[in-house]
Amino acid sequence: MYSDKENVNILTALLVGHGVRHAVVCPGSRNSAIVHNLNECPAINCHPVTDERSAAFCALGMCQATGEPVVVCVTSGTALLNVLPAVAEACYQHQPLVVVSADRPAQWIDQLDGQTLPQPGTLGRFVRKAVSLPEPRDGEERWYCNRLVNEALMACRREDGGPVHINVPLSEPLFDYTVESLPRERVISLYAPKAAPVDEAVIRDFEHAERSMVVVGQMAESPVLDAALEQLSAAGYAVLREPLSGNGRTARCLDEAVALVEDDDRYLPDCILYVGDTLVSKRARKYLRKARHARCWEVSPGGEPHDVLMNLTGVIQARPEDVLTQLRERSSHAFRDLWEAARTMGEEHQSRFEPPYSQFLAVKRLEEMSTEDDPRAVFHYANSTAVRLGCLYARHYIHCNRGVNGIEGSLSTAAGYSLVNDGRVYCVIGDLSFFYDQNALWNRNLRGNLRILLLNNGGGGIFYQLDGLQASGACDDLVAGRHRTTAEGICAGNDITYYPAHDATTLEVGLGALTRGHSDRPVVLEVFTRAEQDAALYRKYYELLKGKI
Incomplete structure (x- = not known):
């Protein structure tokens, strides 16, 4: 049985009609009618994620994996604001992320009612289309609701693609599930003719x-x-x-x-x-x-x-x-x-350069070992030093949230990708990015195909590669985020298999477990190095290349 909310039923029917097969859903009462419908619908797979920011990046990873629109469904209020980083990234990556937000009726916005803020237009220029659905009372309003959903779902595929926002105001009561089937809705198709020859x-x-x-x-x-x-x-x-x-x-x-x-x-x-x-x-x-x-x-x-x-x-x-x-x-x-x-x-x-124990060595050996063991594996590299090392050693396509270059969301994106892909998915990530996005691992549905190489040198290592910054007294604690945090407790709390590496020997053993070991849950190999030594080695690599040393 489906919800008795007509705009929710029209939305659900059109999501199916436009080929949506995956939805990342977040907890909430206002969006519960939408989540209920998505869960009832046999054509759509629901993936629960509690943290809305992580959920939106998880959906982004699913977009990357499938090449198709993926829904992230959130409740009203600040829940919607939390998806904005992923929406901005999806905008610049041209990914068809479909944000569906529940809302209070318009008459209760800015009236000191709970969990409300003006939601239409909140995601601004980062979405291709933003619509707010009516709660239909007659045939014309049902037509209008159908038209708005069609327009949004067409916009996410138009030209090179991009995110859209569908806002769904819902009046109480919210929890009546009395409709036996979804309505048969008009699906407006988008036909893009083949481009004409260039001048x-x-x-x-x-x-x-x-x-x-x-x-x-x-x-x-x-x-x-x-x-x-x-x-x-x-x-x-x-x-x-x-x-x-x-x-x-x-x-x-x-x-x-x-x-x-x-x-x-x-x-x-x-x-x-x-x-x-x-x-x-x-x-x-x-x-x-x-x-x-x-x-x-x-x-x-x-x-x-x-x-x-x-x-x-x-x-x-x-x-x-x-x-x-x-x-x-x-x-x-x-x-x-x-x-x-x-x-x-x-x-x-590059072939002659033999790095000592370092982040360099960790990425080099991961690429060599994974290529031997599973050349079809998918790689996600986080921003900053990680993706730069990936560009040095990867001999395959790599995913990276490079649209906005933010450190948040890289782990959640890889996690989302792994949920809709049965092959091995590696995520190479620095410590600040990992700890910032640790809620990506707060997900009971993650599987053993997600393998994480965590490069922990106690802070933002890339800041030590910037000439002149180390002269600042603020460099270590205030700019580079120096810390002593490890992932061991996070992994224990989320049932994640964990290995540490402190030298070349334990690195090799850990990489063997990361690339060849069996696990039903994700695996993390945390590689501990020193930021100053990693930065010095990075400089040495290019100085040797140019014959300066």
């Missing part, structure tokens, strides 16, 4: 430029795009990208290659095709901004301009694959060969 003049300009370069930021995993980019490299184009955009040789050693050539203007392009979102490498962004007179065309499915390299000429509103597959082989491969030589030198340096 021939733009394509030919890029093909015939002396120093053409394709720069690829973070993108959803796509074997089709991987193949197209590797083919473009073979056709004579310089292709610069990272593992956040896919797999292949062109996704390796970007930072090393740029470090080798950053003082040499011969490597600057005169024509750039920019695809995707952000680059992790600050060094690459800084170097390419020196090409102030280059023509730069951005490929953007939504048509929004992003002048990240400070030389944007124009925007091509199209899917990347529709543009990249139109490029023909270049007559000269000389510029590509320059960059390939630099990339090869970076790969050779």
Whole structure:
């Protein structure tokens, strides 16, 4: 039996009609009618998470895993505000996160009633569409409710996708479940025709430029795009990208290659095709901004301009694959060969570099061992030092919440991914990010396929890589968040298998358990290092690369 709330029944029927299969649900009385319906509906799998911020990131991970809209359902009041970090991340990652919030009736907002605040519009510019449903009393209001839900669910898939907000005001009583079946609702379909060919003049300009370069930021995993980019490299184009955009040789050693050539203007392009979102490498962004007179065309499915390299000429509103597959082989491969030589030198340096016990060694050995044991495993890297180490050693696609680059939510995102994916899911995460998001582990439904490498050097290690900051007396305690916290108690309280590592020997044993050991619950390997030594090793890696030591 379903709720007697007509707007809730219309919403539920349309979620099913638009193909929603997963909902992360949070406790609350005002949203209980919605949660009840989602749980009653055979087509939707409900995943309970208590912490709303963690729940929204969990749903984001499910979006990444399935490529489909996923609901996060919260009650009224501040519960809605807690989802905003994940909504902002979903916005910049173009993920179809569907926020469903219960609400008091409009007449009781700002009237000193419990658990109320003005909810419509709360998520601001970070959602593609925000609607607040009526409580229908006649046929026209039922039509209006149907239309609003359709508009929101279409918006989350339109162009390159993004989050939406559906607010559901509900009058009391809330707990009557007397409706036998969901209504048959009109589903409005979205048909997106295939893009027209790009202007021939733009394509030919890029093909015939002396120093053409394709720069690829973070993108959803796509074997089709991987193949197209590797083919473009073979056709004579310089292709610069990272593992956040896919797999292949062109996704390796970007930072090393740029470090080798950053003082040499011969490597600057005169024509750039920019695809995707952000680059992790600050060094690459800084170097390419020196090409102030280059023509730069951005490929953007939504048509929004992003002048990240400070030389944007124009925007091509199209899917990347529709543009990249139109490029023909270049007559000269000389510029590509320059960059390939630099990339090869970076790969050779990386293969020769043998790090001592450190975060470097932990990530290097995890990548080596996991690739041997399970090459199909999925990797999530948290922000700051973790993702930078991932860009050094990963030879596969990596997920990262790089849209806003926040430290919150990385563990919850990986946890959500693991709930809808039966394969092994690794999360490589620093200590501040882990402890900030520890409620991700407060979930009885997590399974043994989630494996966590926790890099604990007692604070925000990346701050020790910033020249000049250590001269500040505030660096250790107030900026870097120096601490002595460990994950052992957190793991014990949440039934998580736990291993510590304090040296190279216990690291190797722990990595064996992390990658090969059986467990019905998640596994955490906590690697203890010192932040100053990790930062010194990071600097040494690049100094050796550039021949400075």
